[in-house]
Amino acid sequence: MARPRPPSDDPRPGGEPAPGAASPPGGETVLPELDDSDWLHHATAFAHTSFRAVARRLPRLVREAVGLAWATNRRDTVASIGLNVAAGVLTTFGLLATTSVLRELFAAGPTPDRVRAALPALLVAAGAVSARGGLTIAAGWAQARLTPQINYQVELRLFEATTAVDLAAFDDAGFAEEMDRARDRGMAEAAWIVDHTVNLVTGVVGMVATAVAVTVIQPLLLPCLLLAAVPQAITAIRMARREYLAMLARINRRRRMWMLAHLMANRHTAAEVRSYQMRDFLLTEYRTVMAVETRAHLRLVRAQTGTRVTGAAIAGLATFGVYAVLGALLLSGMVALAAAATALLALQSARTSLGVAVVATNSLYEDALYYQDYRDFLTRARDRVTPGGGRAAAGFDTITLDRASLRYPDTDRPAVDRVSLTVRRGQVIALVGENGSGKTTLAKLIAGLYRPTDGVIRWDGVDTRELDPHSTAAHVAVMTQDWWKFPFTAGQNIRIGRHDRGPDRPGPSVREAARAAAADEMIDGLPYGYDTLLAREFRDGQDLSGGQWQRLVAARGLYRDAALLICDEPSAALDARAEHALFGHLRRRPDRAVVLITHRLANVRHADRIFVMDAGRLVEAGSHDELMAAGGLYRELFDLQASGYLARAPHPDDTVPC
Numbered sequence: 001m002a003r004p005r006p007p008s009d010d011p012r013p014g015g016e017p018a019p020g021a022a023s024p025p026g027g028e029t030v031l032p033e034l035d036d037s038d039w040l041h042h043a044t045a046f047a048h049t050s051f052r053a054v055a056r057r058l059p060r061l062v063r064e065a066v067g068l069a070w071a072t073n074r075r076d077t078v079a080s081i082g083l084n085v086a087a088g089v090l091t092t093f094g095l096l097a098t099t100s101v102l103r104e105l106f107a108a109g110p111t112p113d114r115v116r117a118a119l120p121a122l123l124v125a126a127g128a129v130s131a132r133g134g135l136t137i138a139a140g141w142a143q144a145r146l147t148p149q150i151n152y153q154v155e156l157r158l159f160e161a162t163t164a165v166d167l168a169a170f171d172d173a174g175f176a177e178e179m180d181r182a183r184d185r186g187m188a189e190a191a192w193i194v195d196h197t198v199n200l201v202t203g204v205v206g207m208v209a210t211a212v213a214v215t216v217i218q219p220l221l222l223p224c225l226l227l228a229a230v231p232q233a234i235t236a237i238r239m240a241r242r243e244y245l246a247m248l249a250r251i252n253r254r255r256r257m258w259m260l261a262h263l264m265a266n267r268h269t270a271a272e273v274r275s276y277q278m279r280d281f282l283l284t285e286y287r288t289v290m291a292v293e294t295r296a297h298l299r300l301v302r303a304q305t306g307t308r309v310t311g312a313a314i315a316g317l318a319t320f321g322v323y324a325v326l327g328a329l330l331l332s333g334m335v336a337l338a339a340a341a342t343a344l345l346a347l348q349s350a351r352t353s354l355g356v357a358v359v360a361t362n363s364l365y366e367d368a369l370y371y372q373d374y375r376d377f378l379t380r381a382r383d384r385v386t387p388g389g390g391r392a393a394a395g396f397d398t399i400t401l402d403r404a405s406l407r408y409p410d411t412d413r414p415a416v417d418r419v420s421l422t423v424r425r426g427q428v429i430a431l432v433g434e435n436g437s438g439k440t441t442l443a444k445l446i447a448g449l450y451r452p453t454d455g456v457i458r459w460d461g462v463d464t465r466e467l468d469p470h471s472t473a474a475h476v477a478v479m480t481q482d483w484w485k486f487p488f489t490a491g492q493n494i495r496i497g498r499h500d501r502g503p504d505r506p507g508p509s510v511r512e513a514a515r516a517a518a519a520d521e522m523i524d525g526l527p528y529g530y531d532t533l534l535a536r537e538f539r540d541g542q543d544l545s546g547g548q549w550q551r552l553v554a555a556r557g558l559y560r561d562a563a564l565l566i567c568d569e570p571s572a573a574l575d576a577r578a579e580h581a582l583f584g585h586l587r588r589r590p591d592r593a594v595v596l597i598t599h600r601l602a603n604v605r606h607a608d609r610i611f612v613m614d615a616g617r618l619v620e621a622g623s624h625d626e627l628m629a630a631g632g633l634y635r636e637l638f639d640l641q642a643s644g645y646l647a648r649a650p651h652p653d654d655t656v657p658c
């Protein structure tokens with residue numbers, strides 16, 4: 001069965017309203033209709049697959065699940081399947097021993113003699129039942145042991161893949177969607193398919209064990225057993241299918257309720273919900289959807305009860321038929337009374353086993369579809385790891401871009417278009433240009449985060465494709481424009497800049513880096529100083545202001561102490577004092593090259609070289625004075641910004657149309 005999943009913290013694309021979607025018929029809600037969620041796409045396919053088709057694919061699915069369990073832990077795999085089979089054998093023994101007990105008890109003679117005669121068989125039956133119970137518990141233990149081991153293994157494999165792929169893979173919409181599917185659903189199904197397989201084996205073994213016992217007792221009883229079990233199987237399949245289809249029909253409403261619930265009980269939305277007084281709006285929406293959902297749920301409960309009644313009636317009739325056949329066999333002397341009584345016990349056992357097998361088959365098939373997503377993703381992720389060259393990079397004197405271009409997937413034109421430039425150790429260079437002109441993309445190319453889709457990047461004349469990417473990355477630090485609030489302590493937030501720094505590697509201490517980024521005093525002011533956890537979700541966790549976070553990001557970049565330091569808008573959220581302090585530390589150093597991106601052009605005046613980008617092209621290059629003298633785009637942008645600081649600067653409203 002599909003397990004509906006609450007939405008994650010980040011609203012995923014699948015959870016957002018479809019653009020331009022119309023209100024659903026029936027006017028249930030004023031919110032737009034939800035698009036189908038990507039994690040539902042197999043659910044619809046499964047709903048239209050017949051049980052027979054499902055059963056046909058079983059052998060392959062079972063092989064796959066056993067292979068997965070085997071790869072995780074052989075001993076527990078053998079135990080969970082082997083012990084279940086052994087328990088099945090004991091079921092047969094138990095039933096046969098029960099027949100012997102009953103035969104002795106139903107024999108002629110005084111009661112004490114009959115009980116005495118039945119005693120050995122009784123002991124065997126009791127032993128078989130106890131041993132069976134023990135084996136079932138042991139099998140359950142092995143099965144339960146497998147679950148976490150499989151979960152951790154598949155999680156680890158997924159994250160090993162997601163952290164190894166090239167950054168460019170994340171720009172590919174198809175890749176991102178497959179990753180979401182693999183992570184959100186596929187990964188969780190791995191342990192389930194093993195679980196369902198073991199249940200299936202248990203159910204089938206139970207049925208076979210019962211059938212063997214019945215055949216030994218009296219082969220004629222076997223068709224009776226099947227006759228009685230079939231209605232039960234059909235009812236189980238129908239109920240499972242009905243519940244599934246109902247779940248599918250209701251799933252969008254459930255998702256809408258999750259979304260609304262998420263908006264109403266969330267730290268991040270709390271302020272806006274209050275400032276816009278959205279409470280009544282949200283509650284009314286929730287009540288409206290909830291009313292429809294409750295009605296649908298009650299309809300399902302009624303329909304399921306109807307199916308159960310019909311199934312029970314048919315099963316009752318079948319049981320009645322079995323009793324009639326048994327009666328006839330008894331009367332004709334073809335079956336002994338003891339065998340008939342055992343057959344009734346066997347009937348009960350076969351029904352239970354059949355129910356387990358049917359549910360396991362359904363679930364195994366559906367969950368295997370999602371697990372396949374996970375496997376497909378791992379294969380795709382393997383293809384997205386660019387093989388690096390074997391040469392280790394010891395550092396660089398120059399990094400040269402030779403007509404380097406980068407085109408993001410599914411875009412018409414390159415974000416960086418045939419750019420040639422050189423970054424030299426010991427220099428500070430600046431990338432400037434208007435929004436969207438390609439500065440960040442160019443910086444990521446220089447940093448090696450992206451490989452050019454055209455052109456070449458060389459470190460000291462060596463094509464970077466020949467270099468080991470891990471060794472080049474070790475010489476680069478990037479203070480990104482869109483940094484993440486890592487939920488670690490303040491100290492850790494800086495130290496992760498180079499978490500594996502050995503004692504022999506020189507570089508600033510955490511405190512020195514923090515001081516250079518004007519973050520030291522701010523961190524000392526936190527309740528636990530550098531040990532303050534910066535995540536409100538945790539006990540004693542704190543949050544910082546945007547500017548305070550940016551100081552930490554800067555400190556992390558400085559702590560990394562790399563030969564190439566790329567600073568993408570490092571001071572966008574900093575106050576004047578912090579900005580002044582930071583730029584004091586981004587000055588020229590003989591062992592380092594700094595690539596600076598900023599819209600505050602006053603900060604690039606002293607750069608050795610300024611590169612001006614426009615629509616992905618490098619349009620101007622030179623020192624501040626050279627570019628000012630050239631009177632091009634740089635000068636225009638600089639003058640515009642400078643005019644804001646002049647006492648008699650013209651105000652936009654001063655412009656009166658003629």
Ligand SMILES: Nc1ncnc2c1ncn2[C@@H]1O[C@H](COP(=O)(O)OP(=O)(O)OP(=O)(O)O)[C@@H](O)[C@H]1O
Nearest residue numbers: 171408411415433434435436437438439440441442
């Ligand atoms: N991951 C991406 N996928 C597709 N297009 C992208 C991606 N990142 C950026 N772009 C596009 O590439 C172009 C250059 O973006 P880039 O971020 O490099 O510009 P920028 O000069 O740094 O802009 P800003 O000054 O606003 O930071 C823009 O048109 C942008 O929409």
